[in-house]
Structures are given as C-alpha cells and as structure tokens.
Amino acid sequence: MAKSKKEIISIKSISKIYHLGTNVVKALDDVSVNIYENDFISIMGPSGSGKSTLMNIIGCLDVPTKGTYKFNKALISEMNDSQLANIRNEKIGFVFQTFNLLPKLNALQNVEVPLIYSSLNRTKRTQRAKEALKIVGLEDRMTHKPNELSGGQRQRVAIARALVNKPSIILADEPTGNLDSKSGLEILKFFDQLHKAGNTLIVVTHEKSIAKRAKRRVELFDGKITLDE
Amino acid sequence: MNNILKNILIGLGAIRSNITRVALTSLGLTIGIFTVSIVTAGASSIDKEFAKSMDYYGNDKIYVSTWPWSFDFDWWKYRNRPKIEEDYLDYINQSSQYVTDVSIKKSTWIRSSYQNKASWLQVNGVYPSYGEMLSGTEVTNGRFFSENEWVLQRRVVIVGGTVRDGFFDGEDPIGKKIKIGSVTFEVIGELKKQGMGMVPGGTIDNLVIMPSSTFKRILTRWGFDELILKTEPENLYKAKEEVGMIMRVARKLRPDQEDDFAVNSADAYQSQFDSIKIAIAGMAFMVTGISLVVSAIGIMNVMFVSVRERTKEIGLRKAMGATNNDILVQFLSEAVIISIIGGTIGIGLVKLVTVVLSSSLATTNGINFPIDFDLLLIFYTFIICLFIGVTSGILPARTAANLHPIDALRHE
Numbered sequence A: 001m002a003k004s005k006k007e008i009i010s011i012k013s014i015s016k017i018y019h020l021g022t023n024v025v026k027a028l029d030d031v032s033v034n035i036y037e038n039d040f041i042s043i044m045g046p047s048g049s050g051k052s053t054l055m056n057i058i059g060c061l062d063v064p065t066k067g068t069y070k071f072n073k074a075l076i077s078e079m080n081d082s083q084l085a086n087i088r089n090e091k092i093g094f095v096f097q098t099f100n101l102l103p104k105l106n107a108l109q110n111v112e113v114p115l116i117y118s119s120l121n122r123t124k125r126t127q128r129a130k131e132a133l134k135i136v137g138l139e140d141r142m143t144h145k146p147n148e149l150s151g152g153q154r155q156r157v158a159i160a161r162a163l164v165n166k167p168s169i170i171l172a173d174e175p176t177g178n179l180d181s182k183s184g185l186e187i188l189k190f191f192d193q194l195h196k197a198g199n200t201l202i203v204v205t206h207e208k209s210i211a212k213r214a215k216r217r218v219e220l221f222d223g224k225i226t227l228d229e
Numbered sequence B: 001m002n003n004i005l006k007n008i009l010i011g012l013g014a015i016r017s018n019i020t021r022v023a024l025t026s027l028g029l030t031i032g033i034f035t036v037s038i039v040t041a042g043a044s045s046i047d048k049e050f051a052k053s054m055d056y057y058g059n060d061k062i063y064v065s066t067w068p069w070s071f072d073f074d075w076w077k078y079r080n081r082p083k084i085e086e087d088y089l090d091y092i093n094q095s096s097q098y099v100t101d102v103s104i105k106k107s108t109w110i111r112s113s114y115q116n117k118a119s120w121l122q123v124n125g126v127y128p129s130y131g132e133m134l135s136g137t138e139v140t141n142g143r144f145f146s147e148n149e150w151v152l153q154r155r156v157v158i159v160g161g162t163v164r165d166g167f168f169d170g171e172d173p174i175g176k177k178i179k180i181g182s183v184t185f186e187v188i189g190e191l192k193k194q195g196m197g198m199v200p201g202g203t204i205d206n207l208v209i210m211p212s213s214t215f216k217r218i219l220t221r222w223g224f225d226e227l228i229l230k231t232e233p234e235n236l237y238k239a240k241e242e243v244g245m246i247m248r249v250a251r252k253l254r255p256d257q258e259d260d261f262a263v264n265s266a267d268a269y270q271s272q273f274d275s276i277k278i279a280i281a282g283m284a285f286m287v288t289g290i291s292l293v294v295s296a297i298g299i300m301n302v303m304f305v306s307v308r309e310r311t312k313e314i315g316l317r318k319a320m321g322a323t324n325n326d327i328l329v330q331f332l333s334e335a336v337i338i339s340i341i342g343g344t345i346g347i348g349l350v351k352l353v354t355v356v357l358s359s360s361l362a363t364t365n366g367i368n369f370p371i372d373f374d375l376l377l378i379f380y381t382f383i384i385c386l387f388i389g390v391t392s393g394i395l396p397a398r399t400a401a402n403l404h405p406i407d408a409l410r411h412e
Helices: A051-058 A081-091 A109-117 A122-135 A151-163 A181-196 A210-212 B002-016 B019-057 B075-079 B089-095 B148-149 B161-167 B212-219 B234-249 B266-309 B311-319 B323-363 B375-401 B406-412
Strands: A009-018 A024-035 A040-044 A066-071 A094-097 A169-173 A200-204 A216-221 A222-226 B061-065 B101-112 B119-124 B139-142 B156-159 B179-182 B181-193 B206-211 B226-232 B261-262
Touching: A009 A051, A009 A181, A024 A066, A024 A222, A040 A051, A040 A094, A051 A169, A051 B119, A081 A094, A081 B311, A081 B323, A109 A122, A109 A151, A122 A151, A122 B119, A151 A169, A151 A181, A181 A200, A181 A210, A222 B212, B002 B019, B002 B323, B019 B323, B019 B406, B061 B212, B061 B234, B089 B101, B089 B226, B089 B234, B101 B212, B119 B161, B119 B212, B148 B212, B156 B161, B156 B179, B179 B206, B179 B375, B206 B323, B234 B261, B234 B323, B261 B266, B266 B311, B266 B323, B266 B375, B311 B406, B323 B375
Parallel strands: A040 A200, A040 A216, A094 A169, A169 A200, B119 B206, B156 B181
Antiparallel strands: A009 A024, A009 A066, A216 A222, B061 B226, B061 B261, B101 B119, B101 B179, B101 B226, B139 B181, B156 B206, B179 B181
C-alpha cells in the first residue's frame, strides 16, 4: 500500500443495518478502509458478503448507519440528498454490470448524461463527451443507439460516461459480468490503461482473473473485511 | 433557472420518444379545452348579441301592446284582446308625469321590391318623434322624416342595413325608389346595421320605417299597433306602473278585471335571459368540468406508468448526479407539456370551428354571428392547462423524485 499517496476516501468503522420486517440484517459490520489516489482495488466476496453495500456507500448512493465516511476530507455520512448528488456528479464515475445506457439516446447523448447535471453549457458538454468517446475508441459510433452496439462497445460507452466528468474515482460493479471473455478482456485491458493514466479504480467482482489485475485486493465476508493487501 | 430548463428539455425529449402515448393522453384535454372554450366563447357571444338587442329596445322605453314579452305564450288569450288604439297616446301624454315622448308603431310584413329584387320586409309606421327615440342605431345616411312629411303623408322611407345590402348592393340608397306592396316610396334615410338580434323581432336591419300617417292611409289598416313611450331610465319602473294605471282607465277596466294589455320593457327579457343563461352555463360547466377532471386523471395515470417504466432511468440519473429536484422538474414538466399540447390542439380546433361557423353562418343566412376568439381565451386556456398539468403531474413526479437511487437502479 502506497501510504505516501494522497488519501481520497477514509472509511472508519462503518456499519450498515437493514430492517427487513422483524429481521435485522447487518450488511456491513465495523468496516474501515482507506483509498488513495491511483489505487486499483478489487473488492471480492461471496453473495451477501456486503460488497455491493460497501460499493453503494463509497459511491454515495447510500449512507452508513454508523461510522464516518470522508471523501476528500468532506464528511459524507452527514450530507443531505442534494449534496450527495453533487458528489456523485463531480467526483464519482459509475460502471454497471448491465451497462445501464438509456436506450432512446445515442452513444454521445448517453455520455453527456452526467454533464447535464453539471454547470457546463451545451457546446462544452458535447465536446467533453466526444473526447471521452475518443478515449474509449468509439469516436466512429457516436450516433449509434445502444441496440446498435455490441456488448463490449456498450460497456465502453458506459466507461466513457464514467470518465466524462473527470471523476476522482471510478466505481465498477461486475463490469465484465455481462460480457463474453474476449470483450471482458478488452475492458480489463482498458482498466489497466486507465490506471496507468493516473485514475483511481474500484472494481467489485466475483472473478479471480480480474482481482489479480488489481494492485490491491479487499475481501469481504459476512459484512467484515477479511483481507486487505 | 438553467438547471430547470435542462430538466424541462429532458422531459421534452421523453415526450418526443413517446409521441403516440402523449397524443392519446392529451386528446382528453383537447376535448375538454375545446368544450370549455366553445361554451365560453358561445356564451360571451350570445351575451354580446343579447346586449345589442337590448340596446335596440333601450333601457328608457316602454312598449304597450296586447302581447306580453314572455316565452310562455297563451296565444288565444292575447290574440283575442282588444286592439291597442293610437288615441291612448294623447291620454298618456296628458296624464303621465314620467313619460317624456311617445310614438305609435304600426307594423306589418309586406312584399317589397327594387328593380328586379324582391323580399318580404317588416314595415313600421311611426311618428316623427320616433327619430329621436331610436336606440342602438341611428340614421347614418340621409335623414329621418319630418313633421311636415308626416302631416302630408309623404311616401318616404328610412331603410335598415339588411334592406340596403339586399336591394342596393353597396350603392347609395338615398333618392332611390322602392316598391312596398304596390306603392312606390322614396328612400330618404338609412339606419346603421345592427346584426342579428337575440329576442323575437330584436332587429331593425330588415325593416323600413315610414310616417304612420302614410302607413295607415296608403298601405293597410290592418297593422299591429304598439305604443312606444320614452322616459328617463331611472324612472322606468315608476313609469311602467303609471302607464299600466292610465291604460286601465283608458280601457275602462273594472277593478276586478285583469289587464287586457301588456306594459313591456327590455328588463323583462333580461331576467328571462339571465335565468336561461345560468341554466345553460351551469350544465355546460358541469360537463366540461367533468371532462377536465377525467383528462387530468388520464394524465396522472400515464405519468405513473411513465415513472414505473423509467424507474431504472431515474436511478441512473440519480447515480449520475441528478438531485431530487431535477427529477421532480423533469416529470412535472412532462405532465405540463402533455397538458399544454392538449390545450393547444383544443384551442386550434376552437379557432377552426369559429372560422368555419362564422363564415358559413354569414354566407348561408346573411347574418353575422361572431364567436369571440381573443388572446384572453388563449391566456385562460394556458392557465387551465398549467393548473391541470401541475395537479396531475405533482404526485407521480414526487414519487419519482423520492425514489432511492439504489432501489431504482435494481428495478427490473
């Protein structure tokens, strides 16, 4: 762990408790983890281990029940919905297993979605979205709708969308889960490139091959971190 | 502001991609707005026409005749009443303290012609004083007949606007000779055109006016006689009461006998018209109110479906940084836009119908029945649409805005 790097995320003793009827589910139990600039972390664990919950909290889609979560030294666990939305917009790029592209929009418009909620004007939005699509090598597919693209291309559009706001971290949830092995490999190589270019990546995965590519592995079991190396 | 605009544009984009559904949803409101506008426009036009007719009768005139101005005719009863005599006028003139001027009005319908054009016209024989008693119109060309012409029983007439148009086709009618029955008359004046009236006989466009002396001697002894009495508007009710008493004396009625004449004035029509108007308006607004509520429910339903269908999109947008307000504005603007589309089509239809109706009425019947179509109507429609859009959209939009991003993203 390169401790000399700038700390982006500091998570201290967080717990997340869900009440499902009379049952109390501890999805995360006293988890602490720090994430630094240019980290490439894989989060692994069996189903129900709490990795998605941790991912949601890191992604500011949810707040912990207990503990503190600081993003760039700002206390996330006490922020309201609008402030969280702002952090998600400016600091975090999401890549989902099912791509989550809007089917009625073309590639360029899909990449523009996060920028709509920023303060950029239309010309700058389009320019930034085009640049992001160029990075993922899809400059010739800008006007294609998702159903006119292959699985690998769709995921690359999703990555372009995650990159477009120049976020502090990129969160990928099973990014190759819906892809064939060839397309999956393409995406992984792309992640390597992003890491080399200085981006911070957090990938939630089941696959050991992906975890091996990461520079740091975090494993969860029953809501607790069992490995961080 | 910029943010709101961006979210409205997203809403507009969603509408564009679901055009059939939007069209069907807004159809309800189109029908609603169409009915409301037609009813409002029709009512205000009827009101205006009625006011014009009331102008003709004037708020300062009393009409004494055998027939009351009423919609519940007891035909035989009134038909058999003794004739109204011209002599009563002298009696009224002498006895009344409120009546300031009087005239007889003898009327009949006679086939009249000018060159090769012929038509049935209402012919009125009046006193010279009637020229001063005209209301709602005036002599715009030429002059009214004089005292001398009345005494000498001259064959002179003043023509109404429709007669002028029908006979003279835009030419100056003054000095022209028309035939009324078999007698030739010279046109000496022309009255300003009034348009169609809303009450029986409430028009002076399709008539000619001549000295009552000429009427009686040359035309016919069988005209329908009516007394026209002028008073001050503020004395109208007192004058009516007084004239009623004078008439009873003139008719030699015993105290136990009921009136065999009617003292009429414009306000009799006004109150009847008001009650009919309220009944029609009440019915119309109930029907249109229901159609607007139904269309609002339709929009709400479609918006709920839309939120459900696009739950994942909402989750995604929130993950990308959309705030609750962004989502609220997006869905609310969608509902308002659907509503405004419906309203705009409705207003367009109203415009189309008014143009067609006005022109077809004008060409087929030669009458002018304008339906009001003004900016105020458009403004009110816009306000109604805005209101319906917001009320029907707020609940679905709030539901969308309050969705938790994780739950929304997991939605299948």
